[in-house]
Amino acid sequence: MATNLLSARDHSRESAGLRYVYPVVSRRAGGLSLGINLNPNNACNWGCIYCQVPDLRRGAAPATDLAQLEAELRGFLDEAAFRRFLADRVPTEVQGIHDIALSGNGEPTSSKVFEQVVELLGKIRSEYAASADAKLVLITNGSLVRQAHVQAGLRAMARLDGEVWFKLDSATRQGMRSINGTTLSPARVREHLELAAHLCATWIQTCVFAVDGVAPSHEERTAYLALMRELVGARVPVRGVLLYGLARPSMQAEAPRLTPVSEVWMAQWASEIAACGLEVKWRL
Numbered sequence: 049m050a051t052n053l054l055s056a057r058d059h060s061r062e063s064a065g066l067r068y069v070y071p072v073v074s075r076r077a078g079g080l081s082l083g084i085n086l087n088p089n090n091a092c093n094w095g096c097i098y099c100q101v102p103d104l105r106r107g108a109a110p111a112t113d114l115a116q117l118e119a120e121l122r123g124f125l126d127e128a129a130f131r132r133f134l135a136d137r138v139p140t141e142v143q144g145i146h147d148i149a150l151s152g153n154g155e156p157t158s159s160k161v162f163e164q165v166v167e168l169l170g171k172i173r174s175e176y177a178a179s180a181d182a183k184l185v186l187i188t189n190g191s192l193v194r195q196a197h198v199q200a201g202l203r204a205m206a207r208l209d210g211e212v213w214f215k216l217d218s219a220t221r222q223g224m225r226s227i228n229g230t231t232l233s234p235a236r237v238r239e240h241l242e243l244a245a246h247l248c249a250t251w252i253q254t255c256v257f258a259v260d261g262v263a264p265s266h267e268e269r270t271a272y273l274a275l276m277r278e279l280v281g282a283r284v285p286v287r288g289v290l291l292y293g294l295a296r297p298s299m300q301a302e303a304p305r306l307t308p309v310s311e312v313w314m315a316q317w318a319s320e321i322a323a324c325g326l327e328v329k330w331r332l
């Protein structure tokens with residue numbers, strides 16, 4: 049009998065009892081996503097009000113133990129162990145690994161060995177039947193992309209046919225400050241996005257929600273659409289926009305102030321973005 053079955057709402061980083069590797073059933077992926085958490089210290093250089101990381105604090109990833117990461121991955125992907133894991137923990141309709149996602153309890157590119165991690169993931173992925181077809185995805189706020197080791201990691205991601213999901217929740221200074229807790233300017237974030245998009249296949253990832261019952265304002269939406277049109281006009285090679293709602297509860301102090309927007313609101317917003325000339329995928 050299956051015990052302690054993983055569900056799409058269970059994104060515990062301890063789901064397999066490992067430090068770096070956490071399998072989740074992903075609604076987004078429609079299957080099993082193998083998360084790689086390089087921030088087991090719950091440290092991020094941003095502080096998003098919808099962040100699901102408990103005890104989030106400001107900071108960077110601690111030193112990454114590549115040998116432990118490799119051992120955890122090999123132990124998890126070993127054929128017999130993986131089959132047992134599927135049988136015991138995963139709903140029967142989910143089979144195999146859809147993606148390997150560098151995502152976790154902080155900004156993954158703040159690991160000093162980010163490039164080596166990407167290379168390691170590429171090497172191990174190809175060695176195991178369970179992961180051979182898995183897509184490599186980096187979920188990032190993009191704020192460190194000017195650093196040489198991050199750019200080297202993105203080039204490695206591109207060689208491995210990976211994708212970057214670049215967080216962009218607002219295109220205004222005030223919005224970025226209040227939603228993401230960053231003082232970066234919109235111009236700097238656009239520069240980061242452009243850099244990422246030229247280094248590796250990049251999707252913009254935007255979380256949409258209401259604060260104190262108020263959905264993103266006219267001013268916010270106008271600035272966001274202007275940026276999308278600017279990107280299209282300048283032929284910045286972004287693949288499109290992934291819009292998503294509050295799938296899991298925020299673990300931050302602002303949590304009680306956040307509510308989902310309606311399906312109608314989201315669909316309308318998606319069509320306005322698509323009218324800028326970008327592919328848009330959305331879910332609440």
Ligand code: SF4
Binds near residue numbers: 099152
């Ligand atoms: S960038 Fe990601 S990990 Fe960092 S605070 Fe925002 S949601 Fe949390």
